[in-house]
Amino acid sequence: MSTSLWLAVVASALGTLLMRVVPFLWMQRRLNSDTGLNNMPQWLGILGPLMIAAVLGVSIMPVNPSTTSWIATAIGLFVTLLVWWRLRSLGWPVAAGVAVFGLVQLAAYI
Amino acid sequence: MNSVASLSPTRSTLKGVREAIPLLGGYIPVSLSFGVVATQAGFSMWEAAAISALIYAGASQFLFVGMIAVGSPLWLVVAMTLLINVRHVVYGPNLASLLPRSHHWPWLMHGLTDQVFALALTRLPQLPAPERFGWFIGASLLAWGVWIIGTMVGATAGETLTARWPLLGEVMPFALPALFLTMVAPRFTDKRWALALGCTIFSALFFTLYGWSNVAIPLAAACGAICFYMVKFKARRPNP
Numbered sequence A: 001m002s003t004s005l006w007l008a009v010v011a012s013a014l015g016t017l018l019m020r021v022v023p024f025l026w027m028q029r030r031l032n033s034d035t036g037l038n039n040m041p042q043w044l045g046i047l048g049p050l051m052i053a054a055v056l057g058v059s060i061m062p063v064n065p066s067t068t069s070w071i072a073t074a075i076g077l078f079v080t081l082l083v084w085w086r087l088r089s090l091g092w093p094v095a096a097g098v099a100v101f102g103l104v105q106l107a108a109y110i
Numbered sequence B: 001m002n003s004v005a006s007l008s009p010t011r012s013t014l015k016g017v018r019e020a021i022p023l024l025g026g027y028i029p030v031s032l033s034f035g036v037v038a039t040q041a042g043f044s045m046w047e048a049a050a051i052s053a054l055i056y057a058g059a060s061q062f063l064f065v066g067m068i069a070v071g072s073p074l075w076l077v078v079a080m081t082l083l084i085n086v087r088h089v090v091y092g093p094n095l096a097s098l099l100p101r102s103h104h105w106p107w108l109m110h111g112l113t114d115q116v117f118a119l120a121l122t123r124l125p126q127l128p129a130p131e132r133f134g135w136f137i138g139a140s141l142l143a144w145g146v147w148i149i150g151t152m153v154g155a156t157a158g159e160t161l162t163a164r165w166p167l168l169g170e171v172m173p174f175a176l177p178a179l180f181l182t183m184v185a186p187r188f189t190d191k192r193w194a195l196a197l198g199c200t201i202f203s204a205l206f207f208t209l210y211g212w213s214n215v216a217i218p219l220a221a222a223c224g225a226i227c228f229y230m231v232k233f234k235a236r237r238p239n240p
Helices: A002-033 A042-060 A068-088 A091-109 B003-007 B009-039 B047-056 B058-069 B074-096 B105-111 B114-126 B130-163 B166-188 B191-209 B215-232
Strands: none
Touching: A002 A068, A002 B047, A002 B058, A002 B074, A042 B003, A042 B074, A042 B114, A042 B166, A042 B215, A068 A091, A068 B047, A068 B166, A068 B191, A091 B003, B003 B114, B009 B047, B009 B058, B009 B130, B009 B166, B047 B058, B047 B105, B047 B130, B058 B215, B074 B114, B074 B215, B114 B130, B114 B166, B130 B166, B166 B191, B191 B215
């Protein structure tokens, strides 16, 4: 890679890092200031869960979209939700969902 | 003894590592793909690994090497990379009240990806305050390390691996929607939240289906927020 290309990598990396660090440190300082114990804006608390929901929406899209992969996705998500409903944990629902998704894909492959 | 042992930094770090394992279902195939794409674009294995280690943001890395490969001006490559990553601005403030103050944050926050943020926002409130710092280190370092190693493996043997196990690359990424579903499900606490979350999920899927995956997360979250503030349900009056 040329020097200019390395500079582009470093500029992108530094910019991304600053976008992750600066708002975090700014909010931490604000929370610990004399103006209040917990003065995080309400909209920010609402945006957090919505960002997770958005990441879920983006990740639902199968790697190779087809009727089979969409059906496998729907069944896999249903099983994940079902196991979560029973256990209320993170690990087992994910394992069950991936296993069922894989089985449906495998069944269609065979 | 047990309570002291459970608060040790090593234990909380290992807990973070263990709880971040489901993320790898998404990280491994995508980092392998990035390794393949980067070498096809003319980058060496070490250069691809450096991009993964330094920029460490999936979608923008693909855009970065793609734009370089077609000869785009470098200032535009950097601008577009940063534009895609601008969503990270709202992640840190959401975690600020959950994590202790430390002079290590300027480098530790490098590990704050979409997935680590989602996992941290869900798990940190459930952990005792002294465990949270170690937990974040464990979870974020595992994800970062696997992302770099996955890129290196992808750059050297990615095409062989995906040719030998074609289904693996399709099945493993399902760990991500499954994981995020278990994180979002507990937040369907009332009609207002259910509508806002449902609107966000479907709009994110819609934007992704139509090729807007790079901006789908902030746009969908904005749609959900509008929905949350615009629609208010009246509490049902008890019958006289």
